Amino acid sequence: MAMKSITLITVLVVVLAATQAKAQRLPAIRLFNITGNVFCSVNGSIAVNGTGIIPPPFPNALVQLSCNGILRGLAITNRAGTFNIVVSPIQVSLNNLLSSCRLVVATPLSNCNVTLPSNGTLQAPIQLAGTTVIGLLINITQFVAGVFRLIGAQ
Secondary structure (H helix, E strand, O other), X not given: OHHHHHHHHHHHHHHHHHHHXXXXXXXXXXXXXXXXXXXXXXXXXXXXXHOOOOOOEOOOOEEEEXXXXXXXXXXXXXXXXXXXXXXXXXXXXXXXXXXXXXXXXXXXHHHOOOOOOOOOEEEEOEEEEEEEEEOOOEEEEEEEEOOOEEEOOO
């Protein structure tokens, strides 16, 4: 009887240890979250010509995350010109995101304001903002868009 109890206890300990080890090996969910604002401005400034006047937001603009010319994510700005793109490190590495990726507004700037150029694109670099950890299994690295500037206008 004592042998059966020891065997049963041993099996329970092994099962419990295996379950615990498996739980500890669960990979954390890692995500990159990129946020920003797009304004109706060729220089991305939130104050036009130093006047302190804030240009209007660029609503319904298609913002693309482009890494070495490859589309990795996209979003459409809301009424306030704000966007949010979430990508996985499987799609793009942290180093690549910071060195080889940029945010590109694919919608012509003239769609926001007809007096602005219709050619060229608004582009911005990506900047690291910090990391948020939610519980044991979710790790979100936060990024923000740098200043959007008009590139390639004639």
